[in-house]
Amino acid sequence: MSEKSNPEDFGANSWLVEEMYERYREEPQSLSVAWREFFSDYKPVGSPKPDPTGELIRPDLDALSELLDESSNGAGTQAKPAPAKATVAKPSVVKQPISPEAPPRAPRPVVSHAPVEQTPLEIVEPEPLRGVSSVIATNMEASLAVPTATSVRQVPAKLLEVNRKVINGYRGRNGESKISFTHLIGYAIVRAIADAVPNMKHVYSVDEQGKPQIKKFGHVNMGLAVDVDKGKGQRSLVVPVLRNADTLDFAGFLLTYEDIIRKVRANKLTIEDFQGANISLTNPGTIGTQQSVPRLMVGQGVIVGVGTIDYPAEFQGSDERALGRLGVSKVVTLTSTYDHRIIQGAESGLFLKYVHELLIGEHGFYADVFSSLGVPYESVKWRDDTNSLDSEDALLEKQMQIATLIRVHRVRGHLIADLDPLHWRVPRMPRELDPATYGLTVWDLDREFLTGGVGGVTRSTLGELLGVLRDAYCRTIGVEYMHIQNTDEQRWIQEHFEGINRNEFAVDKMRLLERLNAAEAFERFLSTKYVGTKRFGLEGAESAIPILDKILNLAVDEKLHGSVIGMAHRGRLNVLANVVGKDYDQIFQEFEGYVDPSSVQGSGDVKYHLGAIGEFVGESGAKMHIELVSNPSHLETVNPIVLGTVRAMQDRIEPPLSFRVLPLLIHGDAAFAGQGVVAECLAMSDTSGYRVGGTIHLIIDNQIGFTTSPEYARSSQYCSDVAKTVQAPIFHVNGDDPEACVRVAQLAFEYRQKFQKDVVIDMICYRRYGHNEGDDPSYTQPLMYKAIAERRSVRKLYVETLVKRGDITVEQAEKSLSDYQSKLQGALEQTRAKTGEKVIAAKPPKPVGVVPHIQTGVNKEVLDKVLASLRSYPSDFMVHPKLLRQFEARDAMIDKDGDIDWAVGEALAIGSLVIEGTSVRLAGQDSRRGTFSQRHSTLIDYLTERRWVPLAEIPGATGRFWVYDSLLSEYAALGFEYGYAHSNQQALVMWEAQFGDFVNGAQIIIDQYLVAAEDKWQQKNGLVLLLPHGYEGQGPEHSSARIERFLQLCAEDNIQVCYPTTSAQYFHLLRRQVKRNNPKPLVIFSPKQPLRMKQSRSPLAEFTKGSFEEVLDDSSVAKPDEVMRVVLCSGKVAWDAIAERDKRGAKVAIVRIEQLYPFPGEQIKKILARYKNAKELVWLQEEPENMGPRYFVDDRIWPLKEQGYSLRFVTRVESGSPATGSKTIHDQELDDLMRETFAD
CATH class of the missing domain: 3.40.50.12470 (Rossmann fold)
Structure with missing residues (x-):
C-alpha cells in the first residue's frame, strides 16, 4: 500500500484486523508483506490485552452458596444447618491460566418430568470481550450514532426464479457454476443506484473541525456481507468490497463476486479487499429470515437487507398447484437502511422501486443479463396474468397454443441451440419460439396442460414441458427432422430426444478421452516436428475422431462387412492414423520425403490425398474391413466414388440389398453447400441402381471456407440444408461437447440401420489455423480468429469437465496423452533411422502400347x-x-x-x-x-x-x-x-x-x-x-x-x-x-x-471366333495394287466415305482406325504395305480441324512421309462450336468433305 491504513478504514471488517494482528504477533511470516507493513506500527483498539499469565479474580462459589441458602426463605424450602465454622464469604483468589480454547460444553442434562427440588441460582461469571468480539461491539455502538431510517418493499420473485432457472440450466449444461439469487439482486441494486438514484452511493463524514460534509463517490463500491464458519460453533462476518461495480456488466459482476468469495473461503483476502465500501448488501434470507433491518456502519450510505424468498404468509402451506392456477407468486422483502443525514426517504423509496422494476424485467434487466452471459434464449418477461378461471374458451385457446408451441420447438428449436463453440455471434430468439408469442405468460409456467405425449407424459406444467422441449432440441444438439414426411421416422426421433436424460446416455468416457488425446497429440506432434509443412490439420475439430470411432464400433458390433470412407484433405492424416490404422512410420516417411520403390502408393500424389485399406478393431476386439478412398483436391468428388465402391461390395454379399457395408462421407461446410455433386449424390441415394442403404454424412463445419465466410458461401441457414431435399434428418452438434458428438454418432448409425436412409451430422466447430499451416486467416476474419486464439482445445475442456465430475484426475489425463506422444516419438525415430540413404524413384516403365490379341469368340x-x-x-x-x-x-x-x-x-x-x-x-x-x-x-x-x-x-x-x-x-x-x-x-x-x-x-x-x-x-x-x-x-x-x-x-x-x-x-x-x-x-x-x-x-x-481388331482393312478392295490413295478414318464417316467411293468407283482404300489409343501404328504400317502403289495418305474426319483426332494422329502418322507418302488432312473447318444446327448446312459440309477426300 502506498499509504498507511487506519483500522477505521475497514468499517464492519475491523474485527478482522484484531484477528490478523494476533496472527502477526504469533507468526509474522504467515502474513503477506502488505499485512506485515500494516501492523508494523499498529496500536490495538481499546485496553491492553491482559497478561496471559495473570490472575483472574473470581468469587468463592461455595461461600456465596451458603449466603444464598441462609437468606432464602422461599416457600417449601428448608434451611440447611450452618457449618461448624461459619465464616463470612470473602472473595478468594484462584490462580489459573487462561485457556486459549473455550472449555468443553457440559453434557446436556437429563430432563425429568417429576417435581424436583429447586436448585441454587446459577452464578454466571462475566467475561470481558476481547479481540474480534470487542471490535464488533465497538462498531455496533458506533453505529448507534448514525441516524438511520429504513424503507421496506416486497417484490414478487416469480420472474427472478424463472429467469435464474433458465440461466442455471444453460450454465449447468456447459459446466459453468450456477448463479444465486444474491447475484441477481446485488446486480439490480448496483444498476438501480447507477441508473436511477446516484445519491445512494454517497457517504456522510466530518472534517477536522467536526463539521459535517459529504463524500461523493464516482462509483458504487459494494460491501458483501459473508458469513464465515470458523469451526467449533463460532461464526464471523466479513465484508469484502466489490469495487467499481457499476462499471461491470453482469458477467463481469459475477466473476468479480465469485473471485471475492473464493478469496474468503481460501482465507486469502488482502487489505485492499476490505477498504472503500460505500454501500453494503446482506442476505439473511438464506437462513430463512423474512425481513431484516441491519445496522448501518459508519462510513457507508446504505445497507440493503434481503429476506427469504417464499410465498406470502397467508398462502404458506397451500397446494402449490392451486397457487399456480391462481397466479400467486413467491415474494422477497428488501430493506434499505440509509444514513438519513444525506439520503432522504423519497430517494430510498425510489431506489427500492427501481430495484423492484428491474427484478420484474423492466429496463431490459434480464435481457442484459442473458446477453452478458451468452445465454441464447429470450429472457422470460413480466406480463399480467390473462388466465380466467371461469372461461373454458380461454383455456382451450391456450391449449391450442401449447400444441403450436410444441410443434414449433420440434421444427425450429435448433435455432436457439448452443451449437457454436466460439459464441462469437450474438444469439437471437426467433419470435415463434417465445411462449409470449402465443399469449403464454410467466404465470402459466406452473399450470398444467395436455402435452400430446411429449416426454412420455400426457399432462405437465408449461414450465416442465418447456424444459423437456428445450432439453430435447435447444441444447448442444439441434435436430432438424420435421421436413421428413414419414411419421414413423419423426416419431422415432422424438422418442430418442424428448424426455431423454442426456446425462444417463452411456458414454465410455475414458475411450472418448483417449480418442481426443490421440487426435490432438497427433496434430501437435506433426506441428512441432514438421513446422510449416502442409498437413491440413484437424485442430478445432478433434471431436470428429470420437464420432468416427463410435460409428465404426457400432458397425463392428452389428457385424457389418466393412466401411468405406471418403473425405477431403482436412484432417485426413489424422483419420488415416487414428481410424484407418495406417502406420505412423509410413506417414512420417511421407513427411521425410522418403520414397519406397515397392510401395503400393508411390510418389504420384501429396500425402493428404492418399487412401489406405486397413482393419478397424472395435472395443470388443472384433475386426472389420475399412477403406479410406484416395481423392484429389477437388472437394466432394470422392462422394460418388465411395458410394459406387460400397454398392459393388454390397452386390457381392448375400442376401441382396442387405446393405452390410457402411458408407461414411466427411465433408467441409463450404463444400457441402457449394459443390453440386453433393446434391447429385443425395438425389441418387434412394434410387434402385444407386441405393446403398443410407450414408452417414459428417460435416466438419468450421464456419469458414478457405477465407470465405458463411454469408458469402451459401444462401441457406445451414450448410447442411441441401440434405433436406431427400428428407434426411440433420443433427447439428457443438463440436466442443464431445459427449454430445458421440451421442449423435450413435443416433445417426441407429437411424441408418433402421430406415436405410442418409443421415447428416453437422458438427459445428472451428479451424484453429488457416486453410493450411502457412496461411494467416486473421486478414479476413480477425474477430473470429481472436475468439479462436482464446479458446482452449476440446480435449482440455473435456478433461476439465471429467475432473470436475470426479471421473478422472488430471494426472490420469496427462498420462494418457504422454503415452500417445511417446508412441509417435518412437515411430518418428524409427522412421528417421530407417530412411538412411536417399532413394531415387525409378522412372516409369515404357508404354506397352497395343497389347497382344486375346481370343474373345464364343461357341x-x-x-x-x-x-x-x-x-x-x-x-x-x-x-x-x-x-x-x-x-x-x-x-x-x-x-x-x-x-x-x-x-x-x-x-x-x-x-x-x-x-x-x-x-x-x-x-x-x-x-x-x-x-x-x-x-x-x-x-x-x-x-x-x-x-x-x-x-x-x-x-x-x-x-x-x-x-x-x-x-x-x-x-x-x-x-x-x-x-x-x-x-x-x-x-x-x-x-x-x-x-x-x-x-x-x-x-x-x-x-x-x-x-x-x-x-x-x-x-x-x-x-x-x-x-x-x-x-x-x-x-x-x-x-x-x-x-x-x-x-x-x-x-x-x-x-x-x-x-x-x-x-x-x-x-x-x-x-x-x-x-x-x-x-x-x-x-x-x-x-x-x-x-x-x-x-x-x-x-x-x-x-464365334477372332478378337477385336485395332485396324480394319478395306475388305472390298480386290486389287490392292490399283489403289493409289489410302484414306484413314474412324467411325461413322467411314461409311460415308465407302458409299462415296463406291458411287465414284474410285480406286481408293478406306481403312478404319478402330482403336485410337494406344495408337496401332504397327498395324497401320502392315496394312499400308498391302497397297504398294499408294503414294497419297488422307486422314479423314467429320469433326472440325481443331477437334476430333486430327492433331493427335498427326504426330503418329507424320513419319510415314519418310516412306514416300504425301499426307493430307480432310476435316471440317475450324470452329468454336462442334457442329452446325442446320441440317442443310450439315449436308453441304458433308458433301465438301467427300469432294475433298476424293478430289483428283
Missing part, C-alpha cells in the same frame, strides 16, 4: 442360348405391340439373313459373359431402353408395367446382369460407376451417356480419376464409357463426345480409346475388356445412325 451354342433368352418371357407377360413387331423383324434378321445388328451384338457380349460367370452392370440416362430405342434390355408389361430383364434370366448363368436408368446426372453417375468398377474389377461395368456431348458434365471424374488414378495412386479400373458420337445434323449438343479431349489425356497406357464400326467389333471389344489381365478404362465412341445401318451389322460367324 455358337452359347450364342444360341443368349438369343433364346432374348426371345423368351413369361407366358402371362404382355409385350408392347409395337415392340413385338420390332422383335419379329429382329428375329427375321438373325434367322433369315444371319446378321447381327449393334443391339443384338451387345446383348450377345453381355449374355455370354453372364453365362461364363462375369457379372455385368450397365447404367446411364435411359439406358434400359436406350436413348435411340435400340436396346430394350428391360421389357415393361403393356398392361401391368411388370418388368422383365431377359439377360438376367438366362438359365444356368452364374454371373448377374444389372441394368439401370440413372438420374439425370453425369458427374455423380459416372463417379459412382468408377467407384463400382474400382471395387469389383472382375465385373464389366459400363456407363452410358445419353449423348456423348454431355460427358463433359463429368469432366472432373475423367480428369482426376479415370485417366490419372493409376499414375497418382496405382489404382486399377476397368470402367467402360459408352459415348454416342457422330455428325448427323442434330446440332452442336448432339454430335460430339469430344474425342480430342480424351486423346489429349492419353499417356503411359492410362486408358483405351476406341471407335468401333461393326457389331462384331463392339462384341469383341466388350469381351476383351473383361478377359485382359491388366484392367484399363475403356472409352467407346458408340454410334447413333449406324445402330440400324446394314453396313454395321456382322454375320453371326464373326462372333
Whole structure:
C-alpha cells in the first residue's frame, strides 16, 4: 500500500484486523508483506490485552452458596444447618491460566418430568470481550450514532426464479457454476443506484473541525456481507468490497463476486479487499429470515437487507398447484437502511422501486443479463396474468397454443441451440419460439396442460414441458427432422430426444478421452516436428475422431462387412492414423520425403490425398474391413466414388440389398453447400441402381471456407440444408461437447440401420489455423480468429469437465496423452533411422502400347442360348405391340439373313459373359431402353408395367446382369460407376451417356480419376464409357463426345480409346475388356445412325471366333495394287466415305482406325504395305480441324512421309462450336468433305 491504513478504514471488517494482528504477533511470516507493513506500527483498539499469565479474580462459589441458602426463605424450602465454622464469604483468589480454547460444553442434562427440588441460582461469571468480539461491539455502538431510517418493499420473485432457472440450466449444461439469487439482486441494486438514484452511493463524514460534509463517490463500491464458519460453533462476518461495480456488466459482476468469495473461503483476502465500501448488501434470507433491518456502519450510505424468498404468509402451506392456477407468486422483502443525514426517504423509496422494476424485467434487466452471459434464449418477461378461471374458451385457446408451441420447438428449436463453440455471434430468439408469442405468460409456467405425449407424459406444467422441449432440441444438439414426411421416422426421433436424460446416455468416457488425446497429440506432434509443412490439420475439430470411432464400433458390433470412407484433405492424416490404422512410420516417411520403390502408393500424389485399406478393431476386439478412398483436391468428388465402391461390395454379399457395408462421407461446410455433386449424390441415394442403404454424412463445419465466410458461401441457414431435399434428418452438434458428438454418432448409425436412409451430422466447430499451416486467416476474419486464439482445445475442456465430475484426475489425463506422444516419438525415430540413404524413384516403365490379341469368340451354342433368352418371357407377360413387331423383324434378321445388328451384338457380349460367370452392370440416362430405342434390355408389361430383364434370366448363368436408368446426372453417375468398377474389377461395368456431348458434365471424374488414378495412386479400373458420337445434323449438343479431349489425356497406357464400326467389333471389344489381365478404362465412341445401318451389322460367324481388331482393312478392295490413295478414318464417316467411293468407283482404300489409343501404328504400317502403289495418305474426319483426332494422329502418322507418302488432312473447318444446327448446312459440309477426300 502506498499509504498507511487506519483500522477505521475497514468499517464492519475491523474485527478482522484484531484477528490478523494476533496472527502477526504469533507468526509474522504467515502474513503477506502488505499485512506485515500494516501492523508494523499498529496500536490495538481499546485496553491492553491482559497478561496471559495473570490472575483472574473470581468469587468463592461455595461461600456465596451458603449466603444464598441462609437468606432464602422461599416457600417449601428448608434451611440447611450452618457449618461448624461459619465464616463470612470473602472473595478468594484462584490462580489459573487462561485457556486459549473455550472449555468443553457440559453434557446436556437429563430432563425429568417429576417435581424436583429447586436448585441454587446459577452464578454466571462475566467475561470481558476481547479481540474480534470487542471490535464488533465497538462498531455496533458506533453505529448507534448514525441516524438511520429504513424503507421496506416486497417484490414478487416469480420472474427472478424463472429467469435464474433458465440461466442455471444453460450454465449447468456447459459446466459453468450456477448463479444465486444474491447475484441477481446485488446486480439490480448496483444498476438501480447507477441508473436511477446516484445519491445512494454517497457517504456522510466530518472534517477536522467536526463539521459535517459529504463524500461523493464516482462509483458504487459494494460491501458483501459473508458469513464465515470458523469451526467449533463460532461464526464471523466479513465484508469484502466489490469495487467499481457499476462499471461491470453482469458477467463481469459475477466473476468479480465469485473471485471475492473464493478469496474468503481460501482465507486469502488482502487489505485492499476490505477498504472503500460505500454501500453494503446482506442476505439473511438464506437462513430463512423474512425481513431484516441491519445496522448501518459508519462510513457507508446504505445497507440493503434481503429476506427469504417464499410465498406470502397467508398462502404458506397451500397446494402449490392451486397457487399456480391462481397466479400467486413467491415474494422477497428488501430493506434499505440509509444514513438519513444525506439520503432522504423519497430517494430510498425510489431506489427500492427501481430495484423492484428491474427484478420484474423492466429496463431490459434480464435481457442484459442473458446477453452478458451468452445465454441464447429470450429472457422470460413480466406480463399480467390473462388466465380466467371461469372461461373454458380461454383455456382451450391456450391449449391450442401449447400444441403450436410444441410443434414449433420440434421444427425450429435448433435455432436457439448452443451449437457454436466460439459464441462469437450474438444469439437471437426467433419470435415463434417465445411462449409470449402465443399469449403464454410467466404465470402459466406452473399450470398444467395436455402435452400430446411429449416426454412420455400426457399432462405437465408449461414450465416442465418447456424444459423437456428445450432439453430435447435447444441444447448442444439441434435436430432438424420435421421436413421428413414419414411419421414413423419423426416419431422415432422424438422418442430418442424428448424426455431423454442426456446425462444417463452411456458414454465410455475414458475411450472418448483417449480418442481426443490421440487426435490432438497427433496434430501437435506433426506441428512441432514438421513446422510449416502442409498437413491440413484437424485442430478445432478433434471431436470428429470420437464420432468416427463410435460409428465404426457400432458397425463392428452389428457385424457389418466393412466401411468405406471418403473425405477431403482436412484432417485426413489424422483419420488415416487414428481410424484407418495406417502406420505412423509410413506417414512420417511421407513427411521425410522418403520414397519406397515397392510401395503400393508411390510418389504420384501429396500425402493428404492418399487412401489406405486397413482393419478397424472395435472395443470388443472384433475386426472389420475399412477403406479410406484416395481423392484429389477437388472437394466432394470422392462422394460418388465411395458410394459406387460400397454398392459393388454390397452386390457381392448375400442376401441382396442387405446393405452390410457402411458408407461414411466427411465433408467441409463450404463444400457441402457449394459443390453440386453433393446434391447429385443425395438425389441418387434412394434410387434402385444407386441405393446403398443410407450414408452417414459428417460435416466438419468450421464456419469458414478457405477465407470465405458463411454469408458469402451459401444462401441457406445451414450448410447442411441441401440434405433436406431427400428428407434426411440433420443433427447439428457443438463440436466442443464431445459427449454430445458421440451421442449423435450413435443416433445417426441407429437411424441408418433402421430406415436405410442418409443421415447428416453437422458438427459445428472451428479451424484453429488457416486453410493450411502457412496461411494467416486473421486478414479476413480477425474477430473470429481472436475468439479462436482464446479458446482452449476440446480435449482440455473435456478433461476439465471429467475432473470436475470426479471421473478422472488430471494426472490420469496427462498420462494418457504422454503415452500417445511417446508412441509417435518412437515411430518418428524409427522412421528417421530407417530412411538412411536417399532413394531415387525409378522412372516409369515404357508404354506397352497395343497389347497382344486375346481370343474373345464364343461357341455358337452359347450364342444360341443368349438369343433364346432374348426371345423368351413369361407366358402371362404382355409385350408392347409395337415392340413385338420390332422383335419379329429382329428375329427375321438373325434367322433369315444371319446378321447381327449393334443391339443384338451387345446383348450377345453381355449374355455370354453372364453365362461364363462375369457379372455385368450397365447404367446411364435411359439406358434400359436406350436413348435411340435400340436396346430394350428391360421389357415393361403393356398392361401391368411388370418388368422383365431377359439377360438376367438366362438359365444356368452364374454371373448377374444389372441394368439401370440413372438420374439425370453425369458427374455423380459416372463417379459412382468408377467407384463400382474400382471395387469389383472382375465385373464389366459400363456407363452410358445419353449423348456423348454431355460427358463433359463429368469432366472432373475423367480428369482426376479415370485417366490419372493409376499414375497418382496405382489404382486399377476397368470402367467402360459408352459415348454416342457422330455428325448427323442434330446440332452442336448432339454430335460430339469430344474425342480430342480424351486423346489429349492419353499417356503411359492410362486408358483405351476406341471407335468401333461393326457389331462384331463392339462384341469383341466388350469381351476383351473383361478377359485382359491388366484392367484399363475403356472409352467407346458408340454410334447413333449406324445402330440400324446394314453396313454395321456382322454375320453371326464373326462372333464365334477372332478378337477385336485395332485396324480394319478395306475388305472390298480386290486389287490392292490399283489403289493409289489410302484414306484413314474412324467411325461413322467411314461409311460415308465407302458409299462415296463406291458411287465414284474410285480406286481408293478406306481403312478404319478402330482403336485410337494406344495408337496401332504397327498395324497401320502392315496394312499400308498391302497397297504398294499408294503414294497419297488422307486422314479423314467429320469433326472440325481443331477437334476430333486430327492433331493427335498427326504426330503418329507424320513419319510415314519418310516412306514416300504425301499426307493430307480432310476435316471440317475450324470452329468454336462442334457442329452446325442446320441440317442443310450439315449436308453441304458433308458433301465438301467427300469432294475433298476424293478430289483428283
